[in-house]
Amino acid sequence: MPRSNRPRRPRDTRRPDEPANDITRAIRGGAVVETRHGRSFTVQSIGASSSVKEYVCPGCSLIVAPGTAHVVVWRADGLFGDADDLASRRHWHTHCWRIS
Helix, strand or coil: CCCCCCCCCCCCCCCCCCCCCCHHHHHCCCCEEEEECCEEEEEEEECHHHCCCCEECCCCCCEECCCCCEEEEEECCCCCCHHHHHHCCEEECHHHHHHC
């Protein structure tokens, strides 16, 4: 009988950094709150197909080109309210945000 190259068990298709069924991601539209340096930030992933403008990454000061997947970050605990926090959001390269 010939050998089968198919795996016996189904593979876990989730990425290692992605929670299994995080309800907050569904409620907030994919945005999560992260704490960095004692401050809370809301982090929203932007896919390559949704990225249509050019931005400057505050982490490396290089261009985030249109068509590049990246993250949008804004303060979640600002003093002047949600509208001001959202207005001061910044577009980061995903790697730059991870190492910041």
